[in-house]
Amino acid sequence: MSLGKSGRSKAPQQEKDGFHLVSNKDTQWHDRTQAQNFKDIRYHTSDEGIAKITINRPEVHNAFRPLTIQELRTAFALAQDDVSIGVIILCGEGPNAFCSGGDQTLRGEGGYDDGTEPVPRLSVLDLQVQMRRCPKPVIAMIAGYAVGGGHILHMVCDLSLAADNALFGQTGPKVGSFDAGYGSSHMARIVGQKKAREIWFLCRLYNAKEALEMKLVNSVVPLAELERETLRWCRRILALSPTALACLKAAINADEDGQAGIMELAGQATRLYYLSEEGKEGRNAFVQRRPPAFRSIPSSRL
Numbered sequence: 209m210s211l212g213k214s215g216r217s218k219a220p221q222q223e224k225d226g227f228h229l230v231s232n233k234d235t236q237w238h239d240r241t242q243a244q245n246f247k248d249i250r251y252h253t254s255d256e257g258i259a260k261i262t263i264n265r266p267e268v269h270n271a272f273r274p275l276t277i278q279e280l281r282t283a284f285a286l287a288q289d290d291v292s293i294g295v296i297i298l299c300g301e302g303p304n305a306f307c308s309g310g311d312q313t314l315r316g317e318g319g320y321d322d323g324t325e326p327v328p329r330l331s332v333l334d335l336q337v338q339m340r341r342c343p344k345p346v347i348a349m350i351a352g353y354a355v356g357g358g359h360i361l362h363m364v365c366d367l368s369l370a371a372d373n374a375l376f377g378q379t380g381p382k383v384g385s386f387d388a389g390y391g392s393s394h395m396a397r398i399v400g401q402k403k404a405r406e407i408w409f410l411c412r413l414y415n416a417k418e419a420l421e422m423k424l425v426n427s428v429v430p431l432a433e434l435e436r437e438t439l440r441w442c443r444r445i446l447a448l449s450p451t452a453l454a455c456l457k458a459a460i461n462a463d464e465d466g467q468a469g470i471m472e473l474a475g476q477a478t479r480l481y482y483l484s485e486e487g488k489e490g491r492n493a494f495v496q497r498r499p500p501a502f503r504s505i506p507s508s509r510l
């Protein structure tokens with residue numbers, strides 16, 4: 209037990225993190241869906257700095273088709289490039305499904321085909337990479353089914369908050385599909401080798417409590433509180449250093465993403481270097497046609 213300046217003893221208190229003080233009130237969403245002409249998704253932003261991307265095909269438990277993926281990719285790019293946005297929520301429309309994976313009625317030869325692309329594609333893999341590379345935290349807000357490719361989408365989010373009605377699982381081997389990328393290796397890093405094999409080899413569904421136990425999700429809350437609790441997590445994130453979070457996301461990914469992962473972390477280092485006196489001196493010297501005076505800058509001396 210430490211002694212404060214007053215000499216009184218101060219027991220350690222978890223509340224010192226201040227998380228209980230973060231508001232969970234509703235937010236005012238601005239609907240950007242029509243402005244972007246989105247058909248399969250909804251895109252909302254709040255003045256607080258939150259973007260919410262909703263897969264909007266509840267009639268098929270929010271299964272995705274190529275158009276859905278194109279729109280998700282556009283929405284993630286919008287949120288990433290919007291400097292007023294600091295955190296992104298991915299969710300499904302309605303209480304029954306986050307996402308049920310690829311739309312099986314549109315599986316053509318070698319991929320999914322809804323006529324919007326020249327050949328059948330598995331473009332959800334590009335979306336997964338885009339979400340991992342996004343320097344802003346992405347939170348999966350999961351109500352109902354998160355299965356197949358939908359389960360993988362929540363796994364590639366940085367954080368997953370689940371409602372108590374959420375159900376998780378892979379169905380690929382039932383319907384003639386598998387994800388040998390993040391869907392396998394990232395899953396095994398999250399839940400461990402044996403559990404990952406069980407999830408894929410048995411194709412069972414796991415409830416929210418089981419998902420929490422196997423560290424697939426960060427927290428479970430009653431369905432009625434899901435969005436408010438997610439907003440609370442968003443507000444806490446928005447109060448923290450964006451650069452620190454971007455570097456941490458890149459660092460945590462780097463271990464798994466090889467050279468491409470290291471590049472993300474390196475890109476953040478270069479951005480910080482460009483902002484430094486030393487980085488600016490190199491540019492200024494070139495523009496002013498003089499030799500750079502790097503060693504005259506105190507912060508550049510190592």
Ligand SMILES: CC(C)(COP(=O)(O)OP(=O)(O)OC[C@H]1O[C@@H](n2cnc3c(N)ncnc32)[C@H](O)[C@@H]1OP(=O)(O)O)[C@@H](O)C(=O)NCCC(=O)NCCSC(=O)CCC(=O)c1ccccc1C(=O)O
Pocket residue numbers: 267268269271308309310311312313330331332333353355356357358360379380383385386387388391
């Ligand atoms: C989720 C269920 C268990 C829910 O069951 P239930 O509550 O009884 O509802 P249903 O009556 O089955 O569904 C209601 C309605 O929705 C339709 N539907 C549901 N899921 C899909 C779907 N994925 N595709 C198309 N349609 C769907 C269902 O047919 C009903 O329609 P009606 O007209 O009302 O009859 C259950 O729905 C279920 O098991 N769904 C299927 C889940 C599934 O198998 N998903 C596909 C897994 S494979 C995949 O996602 C691959 C994706 C991919 O692109 C990929 C490929 C290669 C590498 C990586 C990836 C990747 O995703 O990362």
